[in-house]
Amino acid sequence: MSALPPPPPQWVIDLNSTPASKPKNLSIPDPPGYTAALSSKQRSQSSKTAVRKAPTTEEMDTLKMKKAWELAIAPAKQLPMNAIGTLCANSHLYLGMYMTGNTLQIFSIFMVFTLFKTPVIAVLSLQRVFAPFETPGTSGRLIGVKIVYVLMNMLMLGLGIWKVNQMGLLPTTRSDWLAWEGERTWSERAVPRQWL
Template structure:
């Protein structure tokens, strides 16, 4: 008596069969859904819709938008830098000194490299409009620099009190004394 193996389960047959072009569903497509195009439909649509190259004015507008994004980028970093300065405390530690050094170094180097930074955006159509963008870039970097100066002051490293300058102060001359000078 020979017995044949049982037929495979339905899920095995479903995995081995090729998928249908569209799943059988009684639900309609959601609003805004477009079915993928077949290769033939894609070829026809690519022949009819040829992308026009952007005009010079469009490129200038896009370059100005990117230049403004670059100009306000240092201002976007200010809140994170301020939180970092607050978290390091006011004591002299290697971490707080490193953070303050970075706060001074980054804006200074950014202002020095100003022309190189905005060189990709320079065209005859944008050269006049880039002056305002560059001024905003310098101002945002000065804000970062002022955050570094504030932190150095909080750490007590800026000479802001009279006692910080005692080495350069002369001896006081008294107009009258309670005891003669020879007794002192």
């Protein structure tokens, strides 16, 4: 007579069997994101009530204005990163930036070029950027958003000008204009002219 195989462990039985419905404890809420299994009747009722109504034009205009403001403030969100990059050392390699200083390098030149190019292109493409938000209800309100967008880009351009000045590329000192300075005429001399 052969021996019967041992019974499977309890975890195998639990894995293969369907879970028993647990009693609902009212003191413990379901975790976020949990959806209990619905019966077919409940599913049909929820699908009928889940039909979303179309938003009104006022709601769409409000949503478009919120998105337009987010777009207008976006250059200001890039300003701290660019300021840290230009303050540290003009390099896209932020880890070693503190070592290079305000010297002229390929990285600093590229960064300053980007600080000038990005705001100019953004201002030139102003109408195209805000075209998706233009509706008869938002056209008047978008003027302020566009002004803020231009101002934020001018801040970025100002950061580029400041960085170029820090690198010594702007002629802001007297020594930068020595080629155009004339010879001084002396009103008095300590020695006679013949000795010179």
